[in-house]
Amino acid sequence: MTNTSEQILDIKKIRKDFPILSREINGKPLVYFDNAATSQTPTQVIDCIVDYYENKNANIHRGVHSLSQIATDAYEGAREKVRAHFNAEFAHEIILTAGTTHSINLVANGYASILKPEDEILVSAMEHHSNIVPWQMLCQKTGSKLKVIPMSHKGELEMDTYKELLNENTKLVFVNHVSNALGTINPVKEIIDLAHGVDARVLIDGAQSAPHIKADVQALDVDYYTVSAHKICGPTGVGMLYGKEDLLNMLPPYQGGGEMISEVTFDKTTYAGLPHKFEAGTPNISGGIAFGAALDYMNAIGFDAIAAYEMELLKYATSEIEKIEGVEIYGTTPDRKTAVLSFNIEGLHPYDIGTLLDKMGIAVRTGHHCAQPIMEFYKIPGTVRASFSFYNSKEEIDSFITALKKAKSMLL
Amino acid sequence: MAKSSSRQKRKINVSSIQERQEEIIEEFSMFEDWMQRYEYMIELGKSLPLIDEKHKIEENIIKGCQSKVWVYAEMDDDQVNYTADSDAIITKGIIAILIRVFSGQKPEDVMNADTSFIDEIGLKEHLSPTRANGLVSMIKQMKMYAIAYNSQQQNKA
DSSP states (O other): OOHHHHHHSOHHHHHHTOGGGGOEETTEEOEEOBTTTOOOOOHHHHHHHHHIIIIIOOOSSSOOSHHHHHHHHHHHHHHHHHHHHHTOSOGGGEEEESOHHHHHHHHHHHHTTTOOTTOEEEEETTOOGGGTHHHHHHHHHHOOEEEEEOBOTTSOBOHHHHHHHOOTTEEEEEEESBOTTTOBBOOHHHHHHHHHHTTOEEEEEOTTTTTTOOOOHHHHTOSEEEEEGGGTTSOSSOEEEEEOHHHHHHSOOSSOSTTSEEEEOSSOEEEOOTTGGGOOSSOOHHHHHHHHHHHHHHHHHOHHHHHHHHHHHHHHHHHHHTTSTTEEEEOOOTTSBOSEEEEEETTOOHHHHHHHHHHTTEEOEEEOTTOHHHHHHHTOSOEEEEEOOTTOOHHHHHHHHHHHHHHHHHHO | OHHHHHHHHHHHHHHHHHHHHHHHHHHHHTOOSHHHHHHHHHHHHHHSOOOOGGGOSGGGEEEOSSOEEEEEEEEETTEEEEEEEESSHHHHHHHHHHHHHHTTBOHHHHHHOOOTHHHHTTOGGGGOTTTOSSHHHHHHHHHHHHHHHHHHHHHHO
């Protein structure tokens, strides 16, 4: 890695924002390479949560008292930040949820009363279980058919087959923007346009893209888009569902309760409008506000700089790991990939590698990454996945490579 | 009379399981750092007699999120013998330790044995229920075999 990449971001300064990065694990400095599972949290976001409980805590949308108004303004302010970040047309198209899984289930549940047995749903072969299981459940309820868009050995979706699968019965298409197990960036704009050609609706799971790519939902013309805050320096248990206004209005409410009603009698309940129709009960108020703070933090650094720096890290790590004999990398689409290095070493089990790396202070993910169909495709039990973030350094990659060589020599 | 003799027997055999556990604790106490401990486990894993291929079937598999484990048990006279395997070598090392403690024991003693010695040798994290490597379920399965063989023995008697 050259000096220029260090100049893209002031890594030393950025690392100081993340208190956890200076702790030790098993007596060694923590090297955190499990960013695709969850990102670490900067002081600015932690402070925002503390500030909420110290200065703003009240229930929102219902109090006449000032504190409730302060909390409501902060929460709705965060929704506006999310809207602006993803360039939605209206703030009420942003449903604040518990995260991507919740968002997907909300949409799947809604379509249970819309789909008919002759309808077809397409999912990609590289989905996370959370973007497979809800649709299987939906198909069980409606009798609709679930079809799979296959992938190539390089870890790319086979677009020709996708085109063949689309027909007038296709009602929904679900694809992740970025694969969590491989890091592949899918051609979502093309996928969306082709689906719209047969009048199908598209949900893009943005859980893995949000930390690296600033998606513009209007430019993509996407119908539904989902994100988890904890992958983009925000807290756990909060995320968003973006939906086009008419497509959200079309869906029935997901959960009943307070906040989501307009009028209730024992004969009939009139539901509130968007977004409250889908936000029953007291939401994760501090989480929602901190989600906004996390977007502020990342935007201040800038997504172009983040993407450029992470690409440098990925290239460096890839070139170093390729020097180790027996390494096989999964997901080999170098131009369309986020900073994920999913690999195995010949003759070694990912669990063993992960266990020994952990002893040396290095946190990676091992296993099937909640994407068993991908592992089945490659006929492997799992992979070791190192996923990098903008706060990681070249020195950490060096430690990782040294530890990996050590683990290999111990195991072989 | 029958009661007291069975208590007598149990006492002898529990101490036998305990003896083996203490032996292992002593072995592990000689290691100076985690690396020596894991190198030893890897050696144990490599030396584990593999399960007979005919028992390496879907029925005997325990699927963890991280690694798979196969376990099978047979009675030899009044003792239960275990064979097992895993696709991960460190998991296999821990299996080798468990087999060393439990194989060749009376089913009743395996039923009543505890596995806290694993904590003492610094391998606690591998037996965490959330680790999903199949080991917790494997111990449960070893005990299930013991319970089944024990009730079989009692029925015969």
